[in-house]
Amino acid sequence: MSLPSTALPTRARVVVVGGGVIGTSVAYHLALMGCTDVVLLERDRLTSGTTWHAAGLMVTFGSTSETSTELRKYTRDLYSRLEAETGQSTGFKPVGFIEVAADKGRLEEYRRVSAFNRMLGIDVHEISPGEVKELFPLARTDDLLAGFYVKEDGRANPVDVTMALAKGARMRGVRVIEGVAVTDFLRAGGAVTGVRTAQGDIEAEFVVNCAGMWARQLGEKAGVSIPLQAAEHYYLITEPVSGVDSTWPVLEDPGAYGYFREEGGGLMLGLFEAVCAPWKVEGIPDDFSFGQLPPDWERMTPYLAAAMERIPISKEVGIKTFFCGPESFTPDLAPVFGESPELRNYFVAAGLNSIGILTGGGIGRAMAHWILNGRPDIDVTGMHIDRLHEYQTNPEYRATRTVESLGMVYQCHYPNRSMQTARGAKRSPFHALLAAEGAYFRDVSGWEGADWYAGRGVTPDPGDLTWGKPSWFAQWEAEHRACREGVIAMDMSFMSKFLVQGRDAGRALERISANRVNGEPGVITYTQWLNEGGTLEADLTVTKLDDDRFWVVASDTAHRHALTWMRRHFADAHAFVTDVTSGYAQLNIQGPRSRELLAALTTQDVSDAAFPFRAAREIDLGFARVLCIRITYLGELGYELYIPAEQAVGVYERVIAAGEAVGLRLAGLKALASLRMEKGYRDYGHDIDNTDTVLEAGLGFAVALDKDFIGRDAVLAQKAKGPLTKRLLQVQVLDPEPLMFHAEVVRRNGTPVGYIRAASYGHTLGGAVGLAMISSDDGPLDAAWIEAGEWTVEIADGIHPAKASLRPLYDPTNARIKL
Numbered sequence: 001m002s003l004p005s006t007a008l009p010t011r012a013r014v015v016v017v018g019g020g021v022i023g024t025s026v027a028y029h030l031a032l033m034g035c036t037d038v039v040l041l042e043r044d045r046l047t048s049g050t051t052w053h054a055a056g057l058m059v060t061f062g063s064t065s066e067t068s069t070e071l072r073k074y075t076r077d078l079y080s081r082l083e084a085e086t087g088q089s090t091g092f093k094p095v096g097f098i099e100v101a102a103d104k105g106r107l108e109e110y111r112r113v114s115a116f117n118r119m120l121g122i123d124v125h126e127i128s129p130g131e132v133k134e135l136f137p138l139a140r141t142d143d144l145l146a147g148f149y150v151k152e153d154g155r156a157n158p159v160d161v162t163m164a165l166a167k168g169a170r171m172r173g174v175r176v177i178e179g180v181a182v183t184d185f186l187r188a189g190g191a192v193t194g195v196r197t198a199q200g201d202i203e204a205e206f207v208v209n210c211a212g213m214w215a216r217q218l219g220e221k222a223g224v225s226i227p228l229q230a231a232e233h234y235y236l237i238t239e240p241v242s243g244v245d246s247t248w249p250v251l252e253d254p255g256a257y258g259y260f261r262e263e264g265g266g267l268m269l270g271l272f273e274a275v276c277a278p279w280k281v282e283g284i285p286d287d288f289s290f291g292q293l294p295p296d297w298e299r300m301t302p303y304l305a306a307a308m309e310r311i312p313i314s315k316e317v318g319i320k321t322f323f324c325g326p327e328s329f330t331p332d333l334a335p336v337f338g339e340s341p342e343l344r345n346y347f348v349a350a351g352l353n354s355i356g357i358l359t360g361g362g363i364g365r366a367m368a369h370w371i372l373n374g375r376p377d378i379d380v381t382g383m384h385i386d387r388l389h390e391y392q393t394n395p396e397y398r399a400t401r402t403v404e405s406l407g408m409v410y411q412c413h414y415p416n417r418s419m420q421t422a423r424g425a426k427r428s429p430f431h432a433l434l435a436a437e438g439a440y441f442r443d444v445s446g447w448e449g450a451d452w453y454a455g456r457g458v459t460p461d462p463g464d465l466t467w468g469k470p471s472w473f474a475q476w477e478a479e480h481r482a483c484r485e486g487v488i489a490m491d492m493s494f495m496s497k498f499l500v501q502g503r504d505a506g507r508a509l510e511r512i513s514a515n516r517v518n519g520e521p522g523v524i525t526y527t528q529w530l531n532e533g534g535t536l537e538a539d540l541t542v543t544k545l546d547d548d549r550f551w552v553v554a555s556d557t558a559h560r561h562a563l564t565w566m567r568r569h570f571a572d573a574h575a576f577v578t579d580v581t582s583g584y585a586q587l588n589i590q591g592p593r594s595r596e597l598l599a600a601l602t603t604q605d606v607s608d609a610a611f612p613f614r615a616a617r618e619i620d621l622g623f624a625r626v627l628c629i630r631i632t633y634l635g636e637l638g639y640e641l642y643i644p645a646e647q648a649v650g651v652y653e654r655v656i657a658a659g660e661a662v663g664l665r666l667a668g669l670k671a672l673a674s675l676r677m678e679k680g681y682r683d684y685g686h687d688i689d690n691t692d693t694v695l696e697a698g699l700g701f702a703v704a705l706d707k708d709f710i711g712r713d714a715v716l717a718q719k720a721k722g723p724l725t726k727r728l729l730q731v732q733v734l735d736p737e738p739l740m741f742h743a744e745v746v747r748r749n750g751t752p753v754g755y756i757r758a759a760s761y762g763h764t765l766g767g768a769v770g771l772a773m774i775s776s777d778d779g780p781l782d783a784a785w786i787e788a789g790e791w792t793v794e795i796a797d798g799i800h801p802a803k804a805s806l807r808p809l810y811d812p813t814n815a816r817i818k819l
């Protein structure tokens with residue numbers, strides 16, 4: 001029931017915008033955590049956006065993200081207990097859920113995922129086609145290889161879920177107000193301070209934009225970029241079918257683009273087409289409520305035909321409902337979640353990519369934690385709003401990328417797959433030159449990143465996607481070995497680069513850096529930035545160029561996070577950050593012969609004595625002035641060249657020409673991955689994240705406890721607690737054949753103790769190698785504990801002996817980098 005407009009309060013601690021499953025879940029969890037001074041504003045009625053027509057599938061199986069799996073598990077548990085708490089049913093029915101695999105690629109994917117999911121507490125079983133048939137007798141199973149069955153999963157009623165969350169929130173004191181649209185935001189001093197509505201303003205400490213497919217255009221009013229786009233999303237419901245039983249599990253067959261479940265005695269057949277149709281790129285109408293879209297069944301026919309083959313009787317029965325409704329999709333199929341980089345205290349939870357019901361409970365809980373505790377309690381690196389960029393809100397970008405996003409849900413998630421649409425958004429100055437050398441490019445945060453090289457004039461052919469060794473394995477290996485044995489050049493222009501200037505620049509950076517960064521000028525320092533809780537916010541380098549000039553370099557994915565972290569912490573200091581990413585190309589020359597190459601390029605003395613490890617110098621190189629830093633991410637003697645963009649091509653030509661005499665080879669990002677992984681170098685967002693402490697991440701060597709910095713107390717407190725029981729280890733599979741990618745379960749003496757967060761192939765070590773966060777429940781996790789264990793890794797096809805190490809398996813003494 002709508003409250004009269006006069007009931008609109010003038011103040012609340014938190015205003016939640018949007019009354020779909022996400023907004024109500026955020027409001028419920030805020031209240032559950034004790035924050036009841038919350039107002040939820042819904043433009044029309046609860047569920048009137050996308051939530052009302054969702055199919056309500058509830059599946060915990062299928063993700064190799066620990067975060068996504070936790071969100072799913074928590075959500076399922078919440079929906080099964082919410083009725084007892086609120087008296088309002090969520091309609092959750094644990095009828096079971098089966099994912100089927102009809103081809104080898106998907107079978108391998110599901111076997112890999114199921115091991116990982118089981119470790120996280122999901123009771124998934126591989127079942128035979130015959131067992132699939134027993135559970136879903138109308139399914140055609142003769143062409144299936146297997147099913148993956150979770151008995152406790154099932155379906156929920158999205159409207160009931162939302163009403164139960166809203167009721168639970170109200171019961172705790174939240175004011176849920178329907179019929180009030182937020183029209184604008186109040187802002188002051190870089191923070192949001194409230195919302196504007198036609199019925200008046202509400203001041204607030206925090207605002208959470210949960211406006212679903214409207215979130216982007218609403219975000220614009222606050223200057224916040226929210227790159228999501230609505231797309232058509234389809235299902236149909238058949239007339240009753242004899243024998244269909246409401247206790248049957250949900251059946252999903254991604255290979256046939258469809259899912260199936262009972263509905264009203266008939267079947268619901270839902271679709272995820274490979275190429276989809278964005279809807280209303282120009283903007284979602286303000287008055288679109290409980291709306292349906294005109295379906296384009298002609299476009300959908302091939303997908304529908306494929307799906308119907310799985311349940312042959314669906315071809316014969318009448319169709320009661322053809323449904324097409326809009327759902328929001330994001331450029332990388334992860335939600336838009338968290339505090340916006342543009343505006344403090346302005347949070348966003350939107351862009352749920354068709355899994356908003358089955359993750360909604362967890363999303364609400366994580367958001368409440370973040371708002372009330374100042375930081376999230378789960379790894380958010382993959383879904384943080386600040387991983388995304390402003391240009392991704394461009395209409396053409398959204399229209400182009402969204403075509404691919406929806407279909408990605410059902411793609412087999414092979415390694416080395418890159419998004420194919422909206423390519424070429426960012427190109428380094430070297431791009432055309434690298435293309436001429438046969439570079440195979442992949443999407444690296446929108447940049448065209450050279451992954452490997454086919455050779456001059458050769459068109460790179462990536463071959464078929466595979467879980468095995470790719471067709472270009474030999475090129476990759478050659479690039480890797482060239483770096484270990486000779487010298488390579490690598491385009492790293494996608495790295496985020498910042499110039500920090502001002503008389504307080506050193507002090508300000510020192511305050512946020514765990515390592516000492518404000519020592520002598522001309523020195524680069526590897527450091528982490530921590531929050532007050534001692535967990536990681538960033539992993540990067542700070543180079544002191546001069547007393548009032550610093551050069552900060554972070555990875556592409558950390559771009560906006562690092563920038564925002566500096567700006568917010570430098571608030572009152574005389575320290576100013578300029579994002580110079582676009583202004584400088586980065587070319588790294590690395591390998592034992594890199595000094596020889598550099599010596600041929602510049603008049604500067606580059607001897608070890610004159611240019612030691614960690615030195616940063618401005619050098620002359622051809623007609624250019626180049627910032628040259630002796631540092632490596634690959635584990636060899638090497639230099640990073642930062643070149644003004646307009647001089648980059650000239651420098652490249654010089655490097656290539658001089659490189660002929662020393663056997664220079666171009667190397668791509670595949671080589672970067674394998675080289676750094678052999679050396680155990682970390683990559684934030686891949687193998688370390690915001691839930692890890694700097695000590696657990698094995699980065700204690702980069703912490704200067706004898707100075708003040710944010711997070712120091714937490715580091716000291718963890719040290720005082722005694723030896724660690726959770727640490728990042730390097731893990732290598734002893735058999736050179738099996739490959740690891742991510743999420744493989746690591747066992748010690750047969751017991752799962754962690755999983756591979758990121759992996760590559762160690763061409764020098766001779767096997768797959770990765771980094772895994774390992775927990776010990778029987779004492780300190782130290783070298784003796786590692787030594788005493790028998791280590792194995794579970795990969796789809798079996799259990800493989802492995803070794804684990806705290807020290808880098810490649811060059812543990814750093815002899816190679818100090819040549």
Ligand SMILES: Cc1cc2nc3c(=O)[nH]c(=O)nc-3n(C[C@H](O)[C@H](O)[C@H](O)COP(=O)(O)OP(=O)(O)OC[C@H]3O[C@@H](n4cnc5c(N)ncnc54)[C@H](O)[C@@H]3O)c2cc1C
Pocket residue numbers: 017018019020021022023041042043044045046047048049050051052053054055056057058180181182183210211212213214218233234235324325326327349350351352353354355356357358359
């Ligand atoms: C056909 C279909 C099937 C689906 N099936 C499933 C499924 O089986 N399982 C699953 O997990 N997910 C499914 N989904 C996805 C799921 O429905 C969505 O992810 C989820 O509903 C998104 O919830 P939301 O709260 O973000 O958005 P919404 O439900 O759209 O809520 C946003 C709300 O914000 C309100 N609003 C907008 N602007 C303003 C404003 N200015 N002021 C105040 N209020 C505003 C809107 O009125 C709306 O109620 C499906 C989606 C579709 C289209």
